[in-house]
Amino acid sequence: MKTIARLLLAACLAAAGGAQAASKPPLVLVHGFLGFDRSTMGGSFLYWGGFNDIAQYIRAGSGRDVFTAGVGPVSSNWDRAIELYYQIKGGCADYGERHAAQHAGAGHIQKPLGKCWAADPTNNPNNYPLALYPQWDANHPIHLLGHSQGGQTIRTLIQMLDQGTVGQAGASHWVISATSIATPHNGTTLRDVVVGWLPDTSTLAGLAVQATGAGGSGGSGFKFRLEQYGMAASTAESFKEFFDRTRSHPFWNLANHDSAQWDLTPDGARELNSWVKTSPSVYYFSVSAQATESLTLFGKEFQYPRADMSLILKNTAGEWVVPSFGQRGMGSFQQTAAGRVPTDERWFPNDGVVNTISMAGPEGSRIQALDGKPAKGVWNHLELMKGADHFDVIGWDGKPSASLKMYDRLMAILAGLD
Numbered sequence: 103m104k105t106i107a108r109l110l111l112a113a114c115l116a117a118a119g120g121a122q123a124a125s126k127p128p129l130v131l132v133h134g135f136l137g138f139d140r141s142t143m144g145g146s147f148l149y150w151g152g153f154n155d156i157a158q159y160i161r162a163g164s165g166r167d168v169f170t171a172g173v174g175p176v177s178s179n180w181d182r183a184i185e186l187y188y189q190i191k192g193g194c195a196d197y198g199e200r201h202a203a204q205h206a207g208a209g210h211i212q213k214p215l216g217k218c219w220a221a222d223p224t225n226n227p228n229n230y231p232l233a234l235y236p237q238w239d240a241n242h243p244i245h246l247l248g249h250s251q252g253g254q255t256i257r258t259l260i261q262m263l264d265q266g267t268v269g270q271a272g273a274s275h276w277v278i279s280a281t282s283i284a285t286p287h288n289g290t291t292l293r294d295v296v297v298g299w300l301p302d303t304s305t306l307a308g309l310a311v312q313a314t315g316a317g318g319s320g321g322s323g324f325k326f327r328l329e330q331y332g333m334a335a336s337t338a339e340s341f342k343e344f345f346d347r348t349r350s351h352p353f354w355n356l357a358n359h360d361s362a363q364w365d366l367t368p369d370g371a372r373e374l375n376s377w378v379k380t381s382p383s384v385y386y387f388s389v390s391a392q393a394t395e396s397l398t399l400f401g402k403e404f405q406y407p408r409a410d411m412s413l414i415l416k417n418t419a420g421e422w423v424v425p426s427f428g429q430r431g432m433g434s435f436q437q438t439a440a441g442r443v444p445t446d447e448r449w450f451p452n453d454g455v456v457n458t459i460s461m462a463g464p465e466g467s468r469i470q471a472l473d474g475k476p477a478k479g480v481w482n483h484l485e486l487m488k489g490a491d492h493f494d495v496i497g498w499d500g501k502p503s504a505s506l507k508m509y510d511r512l513m514a515i516l517a518g519l520d
């Protein structure tokens with residue numbers, strides 16, 4: 103009997119040891135505008151890594167669980183943060199009575215079908231996808247990392263935890279750290295560039311269809327996740343078929359401010375920053391990127407895209423939109439209209455999608471270069487990745503990606519905060 107007891111005890115200790123290793127706070131990765139999940143494209147090309155697998159890379163290197171969330175790829179940060187909360191914790195997305203009423207004219211639904219995650223796999227009669235980390239609470243906090251719009255989304259979630267829009271008020275300490283990579287904290291001038299260039303294309307989603315050529319390929323598995331606007335896509339529908347079918351829906355209208363295309367503009371970001379604050383209980387980190395270089399000609403400085411920049415980003419990054427000479431690209435676009443956020447020459451350098459100046463942290467927050475020990479309630483700027491475009495920073499540059507070093511550095515810092 104003693105031997106059996108010892109064996110049992112040994113087994114329990116081993117199990118406890120294993121649990122301890124896995125009990126490091128997990129990291130949740132949140133994609134940006136037009137992001138997609140692991141099942142899209144058959145898993146052969148990942149949002150987080152391209153032909154690399156950044157989630158797996160971090161998991162292996164840090165010993166912590168890494169989850170890749172899937173939120174609305176064209177939705178507002180409000181909607182995305184709500185989805186992120188329920189996806190991590192479990193339950194059905196509730197976008198809030200007041201928020202849904204505010205956008206009822208565009209068809210917003212407060213609690214749409216098809217946006218639920220199961221917290222308990224043994225009690226899941228509707229076969230919902232499983233919640234990522236249902237034990238999430240003050241004693242089981244997490245780290246968040248967002249690319250591009252994902253950085254705005256994780257800030258929004260922290261604000262919602264603080265004010266009790268989700269869960270109970272005062273819960274921002276459920277998040278240990280939030281890291282943004284190439285995030286348009288103060289917006290990007292890309293939409294104005296695009297709307298000026300293609301006035302018939304009323305939305306960035308329309309541009310994306312054209313730019314990526316994704317319209318032709320049926321069944322890519324891309325999910326718009328717009329159930330909260332009553333637009334469920336069928337799995338057989340291609341990106342373009344869905345867009346063609348729904349393009350007259352008021353959601354796509356430029357006047358709709360409950361959408362990514364508004365939140366990503368300097369004016370939309372200013373509105374977001376007016377209520378999404380930097381929490382004093384969270385460590386914030388930011389990483390910037392710049393893929394344009396400048397050249398002085400006839401006494402004037404010009405921005406031009408580097409030769410190795412992604413082809414789909416090159417058209418709009420430089421002085422002029424290619425091939426529409428006369429239309430200003432992000433490298434020379436300025437905004438001076440009254441009532442709008444002014445953008446001057448400091449906004450010219452960019453990574454093809456976002457102005458570099460926008461990436462260090464939101465206007466009105468304290469931003470400082472990370473030098474030694476990070477501080478809470480401050481944006482600790484990790485580094486400027488020169489020569490990296492908007493997608494190089496998530497590993498699309500090649501295999502192995504040059505960005506992995508940055509992830510190594512970040513993980514070493516997070517390890518000190520667990």
Ligand SMILES: [Zn+2]
Nearest residue numbers: 180181197360
């Ligand atoms: Zn909404």
